[in-house]
Amino acid sequence: MHPASSPTADAPRDHRTPFRRGRRLRALVAAVVALPLVLGAAACGGEDNEASTDPNAPVELSIFWWGGEARANLTEQALALYTQKHPNVTFKKTWQANQGYFDKLATLTAGGDAPDIFQIDDNFLTEYASRNTTLDLTSYKDDNKLDVTKFPESLWQYGVVDGKLAGIASGENTQGLVYNKTLLQKHNLPEPTTGMTWEAFISWAEQVSKTTGTPGTMDPSADYKAFWVWLRQQGKDLYKGKDLGFDEADVTRWFELWKGARDRGATPTADVIHEGNATDITKQLVVTGKAATSFVWVNQLPELKKNTKDELGVIAYPGDPSAQWARASMYWSVFRGTKHKDVAVDVLNFLSNDPEAGKILGTDRGLPSNLDVRKTVSDAVTDPAMKTSIQVETDLATKFGPSPQVPLKGHSKVRAELIKSAEEAQYNRQTPAQAAAAFLTACKSAIV
Known part of the structure; x- marks a missing residue:
């Protein structure tokens, strides 16, 4: 089962109604x-x-x-x-x-x-x-x-x-944090829980890294889903009316949060993070064994399970779960x-x-x-x-907050630009502030 935004693996077909x-x-x-x-x-x-x-x-x-x-x-x-x-x-x-x-x-x-x-x-x-x-x-x-x-x-x-x-x-x-239960149980580590703060989650991931040798979490700074939920937890949103719902300072804080996580060893290296930025289920780090958690969609759990022998669990993204909503797939x-x-x-x-x-x-x-x-x-x-x-x-669903507005035209471009700017910071080619400035400029062009 694929989320709406993910291309299927099928070759394009049109066999019910041919077009001359x-x-x-x-x-x-x-x-x-x-x-x-x-x-x-x-x-x-x-x-x-x-x-x-x-x-x-x-x-x-x-x-x-x-x-x-x-x-x-x-x-x-x-x-x-x-x-x-x-x-x-x-x-x-x-x-x-x-x-x-x-x-x-x-x-x-x-x-x-x-x-x-x-x-x-x-x-x-x-x-x-x-x-x-x-x-x-x-x-x-x-x-x-x-x-x-x-x-x-x-x-x-x-x-x-x-x-x-x-x-x-x-x-x-809705958004889901999938984690490797087998790995955690093997090392007598606690499972992450819905409602833990982002800072607490990163500390947990750091401990997983030190104890197991497997990075505790995927770095989701390039993931628009995670950024969007985090923004809503700050009282902001991805879009507001006909404009962006965030500013350069918000993006800088988001990129700095994950730079800190990388510096503490809570995430993999930039090359591995890049692999995890792919939408392909088979490349998600929680199933390739390159991280203990991945930020995905809840309904992707069955497909993820097909790609690993380990037992997987799923919870809400870190922070207040009322920032999440019932998203139309x-x-x-x-x-x-x-x-x-x-x-x-x-x-x-x-x-x-x-x-x-x-x-x-x-x-x-x-x-x-x-x-x-x-x-x-x-x-x-x-x-x-x-x-x-x-x-x-x-x-x-019992914890969901109100839904945000439907994304503006240019949303797919905004998503792509977030990956590009986040990776600039992940590879240390730009500071979080520089990457944030470039992202905001690209976003404003995308939604015009």
């Missing part, structure tokens, strides 16, 4: 030349163009998502169940791997062939919502036609952009210009809340958003690592 070469080229030109204009124009007046008032009239909805074969099979089974319960509704299904997905979505949208329903993540939700490409789902939520009453509140709120509900979470995830959004908005929203409601659909979809897109459905799915899980993942995230 000429049409693809024309659409690509439209995407490059006129994307900002067309996205808005295509949506104008779209909220009032329901095709028919007859509830039994035939409806074909186009739906587009990314993922591998397994996700495609599960999604198609769930959609087939919807058709079984609503025989007049059928689906034109298209899917492909993560790589190139958003290029294709932009092309389809700009070319006037936008899917009625599409999968999206928090890297792009603000961009599409700000261009009026996504249908505002607020009225459906308020009328309970899109039922979020069983969602953690911060989960559905994490789909709100500029006061409009632009997407509904198809699954939940990904969303479903409805195209504002669809001719079948009511039906499309009903499909989203079905995928989110129907118990049978929940059993089919399982945890492929994260833990089910509906807590009742999640319990049903959890009761059927036999994999110990998956059970642990579900239990930890469900327990953390």
